Amino acid sequence: MYETKESSTNQLNISIALNKCPVTYTLHKIGGRWKPLIIYHLTSGPLRYGELKKAIPAITEKMLIQHLKELEADGLVNRKAMPVVPPHVTYSLTASGEALAPVLNAMAAWGMHYSKEETS
Amino acid sequence: MYETKESSTNQLNISIALNKCPVTYTLHKIGGRWKPLIIYHLTSGPLRYGELKKAIPAITEKMLIQHLKELEADGLVNRKAMPVVPPHVTYSLTASGEALAPVLNAMAAWGMHYSKEETS
DNA sequence: ATTAATACATACTTTTTGGTAGGTACTAGT
DNA sequence: ACTAGTACCTACCAAAAAGTATGTATTAAT
DSSP states (O other): OOOOSSSSSHHHHHHHHHHHHHHHHEEEEEOOOTTHHHHHHTTTTEEEHHHHHHTTTOOOOOHHHHHHHHHHHTTTTEEEEEEEESOEEEEEHHHHHHTHHHHHHHHHHHHHHHHHHOOO | OOOOOSHHHHHHHHHHHHHHHHHHHHHHHHHHHHHHHHHHHHSSOEEEEEEEHSSTTTHHHHHHHHHHHHHHHSSSEEEEEOOOOEEEEEEOOHHHHHTHHHHHHHHHHHHHHHHHHHHH
């Protein structure tokens, strides 16, 4: 029968999980394909758009800018544009972005440990 | 023009990101909509399938079993079936599942801190 | 007039993830 | 013969995320 609902259960369930689970909340903020890599590269200091692109060659410009916009909207990243031409824009981590460091470290430690076991 | 590629760039990019970034690896393992909640409920001890369902009312049976299968395949969760009827199956965390605790704690701490700021 | 440099924007398509609705197997108890 | 109880399975569909291709603005240098 497959009736179409007015408001998607998917969206509803996202907010249920977000409210019930702070882990899901965090996951939602850093959960894009390239977001951890972007954040990682910014931990060593601010970078220009083009520098990020070079640092992550496999990312397309669309995904890079899209993730940067989301990270900015979520308050994890600052965008600073100099009104010159050609444009000069730098991205840096905000306080809450920097505060992700222990999270990323814990995840990296787990990931390195258990991805090694997999291949052995 | 949109030519269709034989092997999706999406899949390729997943493995690029997985290889470059242990954080992405970890994210990939716990990244389902309900996985953090499932793991969280299992931290207090083994639970039966039906108990998990009651613990997370909003999840559908399809998603529950699907996530459990993935968690099992990824070695985070053990499945123990008693050959009785009606069936009796319990799920518990493996060593690597338990080892996620610091990761989840870090994520929960960050999530609780920064989701509060958002609503204030 | 054309090019170079930089940081995007947008229309469209593909791939993946999540949700809906229903069904199955097995046995003990009535 | 029928029901209850438990743990699933399987088509099918919808929504979200990711990728492709191409275009835009500005100005200084050639």
